[in-house]
Amino acid sequence: MLGAVAATCAFAGLNVAAPKYLGDATDVVVNGIFLGTTDQERLVILLSAVAVMYVFASVFNWIQGALTARSVQGLMYGLRAAVEDKLHRLPSTYFSERSRGDVLSRATNDIDNISQAMNQLLTQLIMSVLMLCGSLAMMLWISPMLAAIALASVPLSTCITVLVARRSQAHFERQWKETGELNAHVEEFITGHEVIKAFGQQSRAADIFAQSNRRLARAATKAQYSAGVVQPLMVLMANLNYIAVAVVGALQVIAGAMTIGGIQAFIQFSRLFSQPVGQIGGLLNLIQSCAASAARVFALLDAEEDPAQRGGDTPVPADGTIVFEDVTFGYPGSPPAVRNLSFTAEPGQTVAIVGHTGAGKTTVVNLLLRFCEPGSGRITLGGIDTATISTDRLRGQFGVVLQDAWLFAGTIRENIAYGLPGATEAGILAAAEASYVDRFVRSLPGGYDTVLENGGEPLSQGQRQLITIARAELAGRPVLILDEATSSVDSRTELLIRQAMRRLRHGRTSFVIAHRLSTVRNADLILVMDHGRIVEQGTHQSLLAANSYYARLYNAQFSASPRRTGVLEAGL
Template sequence: MRAAVIATCCFAGLNVAAPNYLGEATDIVVDGVYSGLFERDRLGRLLAVVALMYVGASLFNWVQGKLTAGSVQGLMQGLRASVEEKLHRLPSNYFHGKSRGDVLSRVTNDIDNISQSLSQVLTQLIISVLMLSGALAMMLWISPLLALIALVSVPVSTVITVLVARKSQAHFAGQWTETGVLNAHVEEFITGHEVVMAFGHQDRAAEVFRASNDRLTRASALAEYVSGLVQPLMILISNLTYIAVAVVGAFQVTLGAMTIGGILAFIQFSRLFTQPVSQIGGMLNVMQSCAASAHRVFELLDAEEIPVEPKESGPAALPAGRIVFDNVTFGYAGEPVIRDLSFTVEPGQTVAIVGHTGAGKTTVVNLLMRFYEPDAGRISIGGTDIAVMSRDTLREGFGVVLQDAWLFAGTIRENIEYGRPGATDAEVTAAAEASHLDHFVRSMPAGYDSVLDSGGEPLSHGQRQLIAIARAQLADRGVLILDEATSSVDSRIEVLIRQAMQRLRRGKTSFVIAHRLSTVRDADLILVMDHGRIAEQGTHQNLLAANGHYARLYKAQFAGRAGTLEAGR
């Protein structure tokens, strides 16, 4: 950046110095007309110097543009890296309170706007300040009287700029906020495209888009209109200043106080003086837009993070042993979801958690993996409170298969290998075979090198789940979490997933969250959740014999009796 500033200073210095030489050359021509004697050699040297100055100025301008572009992009690279690192340090509830489209807009659109704005403004602002200072110094040296006339425009321009800036800042903030809202709607529409089409709500989605688009258009137009008032006003003031300088300068020439070359040079300097003022006013809308985007990006960077952990907190690896929930209470935004939850899981046991929607099943495993911290109570593994373990150490001991299998854009091999980076092809294949996936993958034209789109397209939901199970199989972690892994799949795929899950659970402590009770009948312990509490616990047979909450739910699913979980409560 230092080199860019030096190049900018050279560019401005050459542009400021050239008019003085042109004024001197003009005086040589005028004197030659009156005296009939032309100093041709001196005139030629002056014109050659001026030409070289302008060529040099153009070269320095190109150099500073190139250097500034590199500096700005380096700065943006660092900013994007800071934002990406920040996203990893944000708690889960931050994303629950923000639309994904708005967060994405901050990371992409707003940072891109800052980059473009800085590229336009940074060197231009330096050039304008240098040209303004240099031109003013030369004007004072040539004619203090004319310089005083030119200076009258400065306070007027400043007042106009400040007044417009106050108005435009709020409009630019609204523009980028509406951009985030529009992006959120588009992201939501793309994600739920099939649902929108299935229910015939294309017109409704289009109407929401039109309304958001109209708001964005109005906010953008108003921001541009208000900020755009500056430059025309600056040009008007510049032209009025030029007229005043020309008229007073003409009188100075007639009185013999100045030469024609001097007044010509001064007029050029006055242009160099008023032009930066006008440019600064013209840059106002860019700077205000940049400030609005910067506010949104730094609002993300300033968001509350997950508390920093000591570098040497707790054990270096997840300890083996029983998992104990001891009077654990937790709530979102003060509303309790889990209340005084207590249970014990022995090593190697499979624990199933069932219950109605919103009963707190997934919250239990989120607390276990420290995506959230309990409001009260204690969770321990092998006698060690997980609160003293680092989150990375804790989570390195868990294998996870979620209801919505997350796959990224890449090959099937890469998606399986995500469970253990660096695994050999043989290990990836073995994990796929254990998950009943190998035959299907080999039937694809490119086999394990078949490329998937983001989200796992074009695979079915069940096939994606098998890849997720193969990933967990390859990871081979001591504690396994299966969250609704068989939901939304057909009976054949469910059987394959159940068999893969059974093989995956061997020798591991497992937590299985399920609505389909067919997947939990062989569990060592079944916890029946109801409004954040354990309503019942025991084995499948014991709970059926108790003829309580679980038995009614089971019969509603498998005995053909009418009823739902709500009816069974």
């Protein structure tokens, strides 16, 4: 960047010096006409000097362009890296409170806009200021009176620029906000395109997009118009200033106070002076747009980070006992999701968490992984408060199989190895065989090198879930979380998944969240939740014998389909 600034200074200096030499060359020619002799040697020297100046000015202009591109792209590389790093440190609530399209727009569109603006601003703004100062100095040297006339338009130009800047900033902020909302709609349409088509809502989706597009167009038009009005006004002021300088300068030549070459050089300097003023006015558009985008990006970078990231360096204890001690937590703006939660999970136990939708089951998992922090109470691992353990170390103890089996773009082998970077081929195959992945992968044309896209296509939902189980198997972490892992598959695939999960749970502390109570009948401890509280806990048999809340849930779920219940339980 320093090199780009130095090259810009050299370019501006050469461009400012050249008109003075041209003016001197003009005086040599004019004097030759009136005196009958021309100093040929001096004329050649002056014109050659001007030619050399313009050649070197072009070279320095090319150098500053190349260095500017490198410096700005380096700056944007760092900014994108900072945003990506920040996204990993933000709490889950940040994403739940905002549309993904808006967050994506901040990380892509706004940074791209800053990059484009910086490419122009870094050189043009510096160059304009240098040309302004250099040409002003030369004008004062040639004729202070004409320089005063040229400066008369500056206060008015400044006032225009300031007034327009105040108005255009809000318009540009609105423009980029609407861009984020439009991206959110597009992202939603792409994600839910099958549902949109299934319900015949293409017209409605198109109307929503059209409304958002119109709002963006209006906001962008106002922003561009409010900022774009500056440059025409600056050009008008420059032209009026040019007329005044030309008239007064001609009178000065007639009066013998200036030479023709002097007035010629001054007029060139006045154009060099007014041109940067107009350019600065024109750059207002870029400045305001860049400022609006920068405000959005830095609002993301300044967002409050996940408190969990402030965990200390406490080592993870060998004793894997997990204890909830009177834990209460509520999401912002909502009543508590869990209230006075207390239970103990011994090492190697399978703890099942059941209850109606909204009972607080998934919140327990979020608290375990420190995606959210308790409002009161505490969670301990081996007697150590998890708040004192860094999230990397803590989450390194957990293997997770979620309800939504998300797979990344890449091969099946890469997706299994995602849980353990650097895993051996033998380890990957062993995990695949233990999770019943090997039997269907072998039938695929590409085998383990089959490339998955769009979250796991072309595999079925059940096959994707088995791969996530293989991923957790390979990771080999001591604590396992299974969140509704069988909720979206057929009965036959459910049997395979449950058998794979039974192998996966062996020797590990496991937390199983399930709506289908048949999947938790062999759990060591069942926590029955209702409205954020544990209303019952015990084994399957003891809870059925109590004939209370759990028994009613179980009987209501399975009494109508005994044949299916028997088949699934046999699969255990």
